[in-house]
Structures are given as C-alpha cells and as structure tokens.
Amino acid sequence: MKRPLFSLLLLAAGVTASRAQTNNPSAAERFVQPSGDLVARENGYWKRTPLPVPADIVLEVSGILPLPGKKLMVTTRRGEMWLIEGAYDADPHPRYTLFASGLHESLGLTAAPKGGYYVAQRQEVTRIADTDGDGRADVFETVCKLPIAGPYHEYAFGPVMGPNGNLRVMLNVAFGGSTQAPSPWRGWMVEITPDGQMIPVAAGFRSPCGFTVTSKGVWLYSENQGEWAGSGRVTEIQPGDFMGHPASLAWSKLPGSTVSLRPEDIKNFEKPMVEVAKTLPGLKLPTVWLPHTILGISNSGLTEDTTAGKFGPFGGQFYVGDQGQSKLMRLSLEQVKGVWQGAAYSFREGFECGIIRVTMGEDATLFVGETARGWGSVGPKQQGIERLEWTGQVPFEMQEVTAEPDGFLIKFTQPVDRATAENPANYSVGGFTYLYHSAYGSAPVNRLGCPVRKVQVSADGLSVRLATLCLREGYIHEVKAAGVRSAAGGAALLHNTVYYTLNKIPDGDRIIPLDPTEAELCVAPVPAAASAPTAKHPSRKPADWSNDDGDQTILLGTIPGLKFDTKLVTVKAGSRVRLVFRNGDDMLHNFVICAPGKGQAVGAAAMTIGVDGMERNFVPDSADVLYHTALTQPETSDTIYFVAPAAPGDYDYICSFPGHSALMNGILRVEAK
Template structure:
C-alpha cells in the first residue's frame, strides 16, 4: 500500500509538472522569483542567488511576519522563530539569521501585533516577547487554549490571523481514523455518533480579552486563514473525505462547511451549529445543500489539478499596485504544485462568490505560507515535509517580485443577470474578443460524500449568445445561456488577443456561481 501510494503521488506530481511548465516561463517575465534560502542551494546550480542558511537551520517555514524595520520573522516546524535581515536584497548576499524563540510545539502561523509575536502551537495560542531588548524571547504567555488534542499526527492547529476588530482566528484540523487510546481522548455527539477531540474541525475566534469562541465548523485541513479588505475572515480547505476538491470559505457564525466529523462538538456548550439530524451522502452538492440546511457552499471551488491540489495560505494584496494590477485580491498558496493561485471575490445577495485563476508556478518547494513585504513583494515560506511537491528543494524561503510589466490577464470575472463580465488588465483586440470561437464555457459540480474527493460531475456546455466589448477594451460582456446555481463555470478564452496581439498569460477562469444576480 505504501509503495502504491508513493507511485500515485509521483504520478500526480509529474502530471502537475507537465500542466504548469508551459506557463511558468511566461510568468517569470512578469513575476521573477528570488531565492533567499532553500535546501537545494548547495546542490542545484540553476540559481546563483540561492544562499544556504546556517548549517544547523532547517528552514521549514510554517509562519512569516514582515516587520516594519525591513526584517522578517519566520516560524519553523521544529519549533523555533528566527529573525532574518537583508531579505530585500537582490541578490540576497548578506542575509543574517538570529534565533528569537525555541521549544515551541509545531507552530503553524506567525503574526506581529502590539509589540509581540503570536503563534498557534498544537494546544494553545501563545504570545512571545523580548522584554529586555537583547533580541531573544524571554516571555512566553498562553493567550488561549481549550481545544482537544489526542496526539494524532493530523491534529494541526493553524494561525493566528487578525480580523478588523482585533480578534485572532485559529483553525483546527480533523484527526483522521482515530483508534485505540487516541479514541479514548475524544468526545462524541449523542445524536450522530461522530467522535473527535474537542472543537476539531472548527474555526475559533480569540477576543482581545483572551476569550476562546467557537464560530464555525466542518473543516478538514484548514491550513490557510486570511482577511479581505472588509475584514471578513476566510479559510482554505484541502480535498479529502467529504471535501470534493480544494475550497475557500467565508467564516462566520453558525456556518457549516463540509466535514461532518466536526459535528462531534455540536452538543458542547458554545457550539454555533445545532439540530443536524441527517447527513446526505453520495448526492450532488446542490442537492446536499437542499437536504442539509446548515451546510453552506464555498465561496470558491478550486478545480482539482487545474487550480492546485492542496491549497494553503491566504494573502490579501494590500500593496495598492506595488505587486501589479491585482490589488485587493487574494493570493492562495499551493502545496503539491509549488505554486500560487489568484482569487477574485464579489458579493451577490450578501454572500461571497467569485473566480479563481492560475498565477505563478515554479517555486522551489511546497508553498505553505505567504506574507507581503513592505515593498509589495511576496515572501513564500516553503516546506514539503510529509507530502510530495514539485521543486528541487524540500524547504526554504523565496521572494516573488513584480517586474513592472503588466501581464495580459483576466483580472476579474463578475456574474451578471444574463452572463459574465470579464475585466482585463490590458485592452482586448475587438475582433478576437467578439468571436464566439475564442471562448469555451462549461459548468459542473461535485459529489458530497464520505469518499475521498470527487470527480467533476453533471458537466454541461454553455452557449454564448452575445458578446459586447467596452469602448476602452477593458471589459467584455458575455451573454450566457444555461448557467446553473451552485455549479462551477469553467471558462477558456484561448482565442482572445490584446490590442498588441498578445495571448492571455492564463486563459482559464473558474467561477463559483452560488447565486445568479437579479
């Protein structure tokens, strides 16, 4: 079984490499990568910029915090925090490393707030300070705790991230296949019989006073958390049992997302999920929504392999144009394909939905953490321990910068009453943009079931009956027949050219149409 699993993993990685290789070369022109440190620096000659870290430092980055003085802090999986200086140099020849904190239990997030670092360990949210100014932490304070830990390897705890009210958010993994003594450390919901450690599969909010509040549930492996410009909180989930493919969800009180074992805590004091009587299993997701009132759809489905295989961190582009034409959008890390994808969100009838797009491939290893620097560039924290990913390295830190050239891309995809509006980064050529042969559009959904993942099902083609181009060439309005709510709408626009006769860098867009606007 182990040999078969490894063979399948290598097949998936090889397939992903073939899919991304053609776009990676073009992406480099607009968003070059600078390697600050990677595990492959000593053996891989492709980049002269790679600089090895100190021999005893295995930089498996699990959290990043950009500091106002030009340094960055990184948490690493073996339980330390390091502060790096010189990271904005290109090439980064003079990076320095200072160990700030030690003896943490797999910290999987890091922020700097009010003069201290905050990180989530397996069993608590911790504040870490340097009181005497010597550059080394001397105070470790428990800010919040209270979720269960059985000892299962998969019980990761992620965060924190801040919302607009100063609350910190943490997300908790499900424990998989709990048995024996581990099962004895769980709780059980009396109605449905699911067993997990307390609050496993939940999103938790910690108030400035340290109160731990359960908010929403149904998470499987919620490794990314982030806030949009309005201060609403989101998380990413990864394909698995009950999770058809990778997703992005809006976290809010009382929302249930998909993984039913989180309902083990439904009857606990403080639960915001109530009265779940039956779980539909083996039905298309739109039908599951009808049968399961507490279930809410994701804001974004990431079609498997087309837009990643294992989504991770969420980063809001707050650079106001320093990182290119996508200010205000989300960038989402991708583990298996060692990449970053892009997300445009809008609200329809008060609920989030939108489109995802490929963005940048070719990182040295799995992208687990993202942080925007003071100059708008993006730091990517890498580690592939435990799972395979593309890339020559097993860990490291890279920096993605904008070259100043604007790629020809679909910047935004809006749902309208009659179809979709496409907003481009550069004016389109009217002849190719108004040609129906330039587009293909289809829609599909997934099965909601206890089986691992789901194929795309109920696929139908959409016809485009009218195309209108704005005078400035930046907007194309598509009138579309046959759209369906709660289905992903996959657009290919390979025939479009810019006024300078350039093809789209990424001609794909995937819109999650939960609601059709009135």
Template sequence: MKSFAFALAALLPLVPGALRAQSPAPQESDYYKIEPFSFPTDIVAEVGAIELLPEHTLAVGTRRGDVYIVDNAFTPDPANAKYKLFASGLHEVLGLAYKDGWLYVTQRPEVSRLKDKDGDGRADIFETVNADWNITGDYHEYAFGSRFDPKGNLWVTLCLTGSFHSNAPYRGWCLRITPDGKSIPTAAGLRSPGGVGFSPDGTAYYDDNQGVWNGSSSLKPLLVGSFHGHPETLKWWDNAMGEKPLESVTGTRITQERERNPKFAPPAVILPHAKVGNSPTAWDWDESGKFGPFTKQLFITDQSFSVVNRVTLETVNGVKQGCVFPFLKGLQSGPIGVRMSPDGVLFVGGSDRGWGARGGKPFDLERITWTGKVPFEMHEIKATPEGFEVKFTQPVDTTTAKDANNYKMRAWTYIWQSSYGSPEVDEVLPKVEVASVSEDGTTVKLKVTPLTKGHVHQLDVPGVKSKDGAPVLHPVGYYTLNEIPKS
C-alpha cells in the same frame, strides 16, 4: 552555406509576416520575479508561517518548532539576509502575528505569545494565551492561526484527527481567541484547513483541502455560526451558538445541502482538484498597488503544485462566490506560509515533508516581486443574469474578443459525500452566444446558455488577443456560481 544564409536574411523583409521570426511568447517571469533565500546548513527552514516585524524584518516560524528573525530580507540580493534564532522548542508553528512588542504564535496545542525582554534577540518570555482545544498526538491535528482582526481576535482553524475524525474537543472547528485569552467557538465542520485570514472587505476565509465532505479543495467564508460539512464535529457544538446544524446527507450536491441545511455555508471559490492544485495553503492580498494590476485580489498558494493562484470574490444575492486563475508556478518547495508586505513584496515559504511538492526541495523561503510590466490577463470574471462579464488588464483586440467562437466553456459540480473527494459530475457544456466589447475595450460581456447554479464554470479564452496582439498569459478561469444574479 554562408552565402545562402546571407541571401535568406536579405529576403526576410519581403516574405509574408507569418514566415518572419516571431516574438517569443510572454512568460510569467516577464512580469513576476521569484528570488529564493539561502540558509546556513544548520537551519532547517520548513516554513509554516511568516510575519512582518518593525524595521523591515521578518519572523519565520517552522514546522520544526523554531522561530527565526530574518534581517535584510528586502535588500536587492536575498543572499545578504541574516538569520537569528528567536525561539525553539515550540510545536509546529503555523501562525504568527505581531502586536505591541509580542509575537503571537499558533502552534499545535495552543496560542502562545513570546517577547524578548532583555534585548538580546532571543525570546525569554513564553506565555500561553489560550489552549482550549485538545490534541491526541495524531499527525493530522494541525492548528493554523490568522493575524489580528479589527477587534483584536486571532482566528484559529483546527484540522480533524487523522483527516477523518474529531477525537478531541474542537477538532474540525474555527475558534476566535479574544485579546483577554478567551476562546469563542465560531464555525464547525472543517476538515483540513490550510490557511485562515481576512479578505479586503474584512470577511474571514479559510481554505479546505479535498477529502471527506470536500469533493475538491476550496476557499470558504468563515461566517459566525456556520457549518462546513463534517457532521462528527457537531458533538462539540455550544448551545450558545444557537440551534445546532443538521447533519450532512451523503450522496447529494452542495445546492441541495444549502436548501436543506440553513446553517451550511457553501464554498465561495472551488479550487478544481488537479487543475489548479491539490492542497491549498496560506494566502494574502495586495493593498499597495505595487504588486501589479491585481490590487485587493487574493493570492493563494498550493503546497503540492508549488504554485501561487489568484482569486477574485464578489457577493451575489448575499452569497460569497468568485473565480480562481493560475498565477505563478516554479516555487522551489511546497508553500505553506505566506505574507504580503505593504510595499508589494510577497514572501512564501514551506516544505515537502509528509507530502511531495513539485518544487523538489525539502524546504524554502522565497520572495516574489512585480517587474513593472503588466501582463495581459483576465483581471476578473463576474456573474451577470445572462452570463459573465470578463474584465481584462489591457484593452482587447475587438475582432478576436467579439468572436464568440474564441470562448470555450465547461461546467460541472461534485458529489457531496462522506467518501474521500469526488469526481467531476453533472457535466454541462454552456455555449457563449454573444460577446460584446465595452467602449474602452477592457471588458467583454458574454451571453451564456445555460448557466447552472452550484456548478464550477470553466472559461477558456485562447483566441482572445490584446489590442497589441498578445495572447492571454493564463487563458483559463474557474468561476463558482453559487448564485445567479437577479435581473
């Protein structure tokens, strides 16, 4: 047997390349490293929010109502992290924001601010900033808080009562909390927001979960005075916001609702249910350029799938739309809180209490860093009058990229309805007729027939290779085509 193996090894250089040992397929771990933190046994870190504090420390808020300060969070080994209880007795912390020595906390009944006055590491001042919304005690009445916008406001998104109703003031709303503690009703019709924040251009977004008036989960722009579908929330409409939106009509489509109801804001990016996740939560974006080639793109977590997805955005005919791509799987629990540091470290943490999470652990805090290697990916997809423009992170192999047969598409939408969720309906199978490659090899223009306004357009590129012969790491993207660009 040994002599046969030796003879075979000697012959390998002479056999065709297809029979030679192949390089292992690229893995996500080649490009991004996930490092879990470990907690003492007396800490239940069901992380609901994360904030960066001065001197490279973290504040971590939990669903149990505690806030911990984490030192040494950036050291090479996360096992060196130290934890100190800063505050307790709060009610489900799902938002943290630091400003002028105060830690602002969005908890279920209010926005509070905390300060350590005597310097012992524990908060000793607790002040209510705003409590203009109400709670009934229902399990689903979560409150998610943003960090500060340029005017010093905090944006708070409030879940419905029991997932279906608005039984207390401003359930299913977004409120802005001003620096002097006043609330400004901002948008209505929300169902179950999982995170709220601001994109690189300053637009506020929240992600809503599949359910009533949500055929699938999605990322939605929080435009002032906008309506997002749930009609029961309109009973709290403030006349100062202008004319009240029309109530939603069940059994139609989002495109029809847009035409009928001028204040209705369509989802910017639909996150196809059971494809990229089931329950999107918080998100953040990189402005450092130290988190790989995706600067100014959004990284949005999914609690159920224990993953991070990636979102690109653009404005077409004055309407927000864009694409979601798979990015990174393998988190240990169900991520809820997210924070990107200025030096390109993404902190995520969460829990699986109430809903299962694929990660398997009851709670976690982890950090994600870029290894320095650039994955071959679809960097972004943009809509064109005739189809789509796909930009890659590396030059493509021209032969595979110009072959229209290497692109597969499917498009669909969802029923706009008061029932829970929706199947994928109105299926269309667009065809890529022509694929043309840019001179530098990084961009491919696709002529697609037909394009369907309002549909999610799924693009698969399994046959496209990089100039060096590598496959696309995540060969699928889901583009929400609210608008087709004008010629």
C-alpha cells in the same frame, strides 16, 4: 508515519547564509518542471527570488510576519522562530537569528499588542516575547490551552487577529481512525480573547491550512480536498457556519456551540454539495472552488493584495498558495444578493517547494513560506522561503471576471483585438460541480457545456460580455478565452481559463432573451467511466488465463510522503502478470507502466489533462503508457492483468496523479526469458 515534534538542532544565532539548500537532489534531478515555457513567461512579469538559507537551518516556514525595518519573523514546523534580516536586498544573503525554539509544531504567528508575538502551537496559543532585549525570547506565556488528543493530523493553524482584537485559530481534524475529532472543538474555528477565553465560531473544517480577515472584515479560509471535501476551495466564514466535515459535529452539543446540526444529520449524501445545501440548513457553500489538480491539490495560505497597484494590476484581489503543486492562484471576489462568490485564476507556478504561507511584505514584496516534509510537492526542495516582485510589465490577462444575469463580464488588462474578441468560437464555457460525500475528493460531476450565444466587446476594447443560456446557480463555470488576442501585438492570454463559482445569478439587464425552449442547446459532455476495463486498464482477468492468476502476482503499495513501497519489480519477458495495487496512503494515487525512460514525460502530460482528469484516471492519451490501474481512493486497491513486454529492459512506472511522478516512480525490469 513518524513526524518529529521538536527540532533536534541547536543552532548558533546570526548565521549568514552561504549557499542555498540542496535537499532531495534525487528528486530534483528527476523532476520535470510543469510547463517550463509558461513558468519562464510568468517570471517575466512576477520575478521569483528564493532566499538562500544556511545548510544547517531546516527552515520549514509555517508562518511569516513582516516587521518594521524590512525584517521578517518566521515560525517553522520544527518549532523554531527565526528573525530574518536582508530578505529584501537585491541580491539577498539574509542573516538568520534564532529567536525561539522547542515549540510544538508552530504553524503561524501574529504580533501581540502588548509586545512579542502570539503563536499557535499544537497544544496552546502562546505569547512569546523578548523582554531583556537580547534578541532571544524569554517569555513563553500560555494564552489559551488547545484541546489535543495526539494524532499527527491535529494541526492548529493561526492565530489571526480580528478587527475586535481577539485571535482566531483553526483546529484541524485528525486523519482516519474511529473518530476524526478526538478532542473538543476539532474541526472548528475558535476565537480567543486576550484573557484566554475560547469562543467557538464555526464548524465543519477539514484541513483549513490558510485563513485571513480581509480589509473589509470578511473572514476567508482555504480548504484542502479530502473526505467530505470534493475539491479545494476558499469559503467565507460567518459564526454558526458548517463547512461540511461531520467529525466536528461531535462537539456541537457543548455549551457555547454556534452550530445546531448534529452528527446524525449527516448522511453519505453522494449528491452535489449545492443540492445537499438546499435541504441541510447551515451547510455553507464555497465562495470560490479551486478545481482539484487544475488550481492546486492542497490549497494553503492566502493574502489580500492591498498594494493599490504596486504589485501589478490585481489590487484588491487575493493570492492563494498550493502546497502540492508549489504554485499561486489568484481570486477576485464579489457579493451578489448578499452572498460572496467569484473567480479563480492561475497566477504563478514553478516555485521551489510546496507553498503553505503567502504574506504581503513591505514595498509590494510577496513572501511565500514552503515545506514538503511528509507531504511531497512538485517543487523539488524540502523547505524554503521565496519572494515575488512585479517587474512592472503587464501581461495580457483576464484581470477580473464578474457575473451577469445571462453570463459573464471579462475585463482584460490590455485592449483586445476586436476581430478575435467578437468571435464566439474563441470562447468556451462549461459548468460542473462536486459531490458531497464521505469519499476522498470528487470527480467533477453534472458537467454541461454552455454555448456562447452572444459576445459584446466594449468600445475601449477592455471588456467583453459573454452570454449563454446554460448558467446554473451554485455551479462552477469554466470560462476559456483561448482564441482572444491582444490589440497590440496579437498576444495570447498568459492564462486563458478562469473558474467562476456562481452561487447567485445577479439580476439586471440581459443581452439575450431568456427563452426556456433554447435550454436544450446546453450540451452535456459524455463522461467516461474511470473504472471500466480497457486495453490499457486490464482490470478483468483474461478468460484464457483459466483458473490461475497468471505466472506471477506482484503486490505493490503506497506509503505516505508520495512513495511507492517498491522501487524495483522484476518480471520475465512475455510472462502473464497479476498486479495488485494497494493504496495505503491518505491521498489518491494510480500506477502507470510506461515505455523505458518515458515515466516523467507521461507524468508531465498528465498535468495538462484538466477537468477530465478524474474521469481519465489522470492517464494521458499517450503511446508511452503501456498499462495502468484506476485512480485509487485511500485504503482501496485495484488489480490489473497484463502480459509483460516481449522486449527486455527497464520500464518506468509512475503515479501520474498531477505532481506525484517526480517522487512516485520505480522500475519494472523485464528480463529475457
């Protein structure tokens, strides 16, 4: 698809915001907010404030740098830099001043010690500065050329400055085609010295939209689910690491490479990544998995909470954005036996647009930068910038979950009600992981229920230790505390589920004995077969249709930007229909026929399926679902055979993959015979 490389807008500087953007009204009108009640409750703790942007500025924010004096400098995907003043005001009406334009898809910035800013464009890292003090950039100095071949997916993210004063940049792989690394160091993180020397750091990155270096000097990045990436995740980066995408290995023979793996070392393993890592030296396991569709579908920018409590009770933890689901997750990290791991939590949803940048500004004000163009998002707007502030109210939450030799320690933000907290039935624990393979994404695999064998509540009621016999190293453990209530007021948790990636089981004291004979108590859930024919997934041609393909064949496909290629399909009531659904996009999609007017309700129900989603094709158990296809991989198809409803009318069809139905929908018009 076509993506504009340069903004065509030439804008006057210093425009005062007059009204908020009203992009994409049709999507906004049809959009069903995810769990609106939850969003309202979350807003009582962390208040969301969109910054008005003048209608003639397309602020597809791709980088946010807080400046002294409560100003922000932002980069945009359209290659502009804007100075924003007044972003912190109680009732914000910010002033926007154009600082630079004509950049090639700038996706981030940082301050340059000798003045101005370092900005990553697709083709180079540039120092951009205003030397005559007129508020407009007049120096555009190439720091380092970045190799590029041209495919749209060759994004360059960053730069981020490290503790050693060098810059780091992420070079995205291309999408599809015969090679996904058509130019050198594609799929790599590279370091750039102030004099422009490029040093390869690590390989195997797919779409590393967000990365940061922590206050402890630890490099972390977020990965997007896709080919060779079973789910989104955050991973710590060491020089020489291989994150899993093999295209990058095309360049591992070049001088300066830190990675010894070669393309021929990677097969289509079809095994859990944790199993492959045991025999593939250098393959780095994620620090924290962000289960796909539950904690985002396209993980993006991340930032550390360095506010020491001014932003709420999660100081020292991290916030990660999500583009597709327009929300923020929270991470707590710990090091066990020298390996980073930790827990991922829901934090805040209901933003106006897909989040790609997350930055802590002054006064514990968190800013998020947003864009949906070409990708789509649950939030209905096409672009924007919002801020988030703590209201001072503390929600009842799992503040931090850490690993124990036989389970987990849950610290709460408020004392628990002892009766509910001591009852093992009020918790559930289960483990799963994801496959490492060439296909796009992975269903959760090797699922195992972990019965809670013992619960210990601390004397102050602020922490609970859970013990189970079914822990597995390298697996994600879903820990739910749905039945636990707070001591004051008997409140339920604002978010009751956490996903802990247990790379290493710590040593130490156990509260239950390790008895291998009891391992049989671990319960394997029965997986459903997603592609099997069922009454609502009629993928097998009915025997009584003899040798023909019914009365009518409908070819219906997808196009990039979360769209079906057809918005209206007409059939005769009671006719036999063969529908071929072809997914030509670079994401997973399905096709679901719903009762008249029920498309968005079915889409909303699909968002609550959780870890079973892939196995169920993200089709909710609902009488409003008439027929559906399987969830299809990119460049694949699924065919269904059904008899059109007898009652004429306009039946909704949607893609029920979480977050898609607002944009991916159409009408199956059933006409009287």
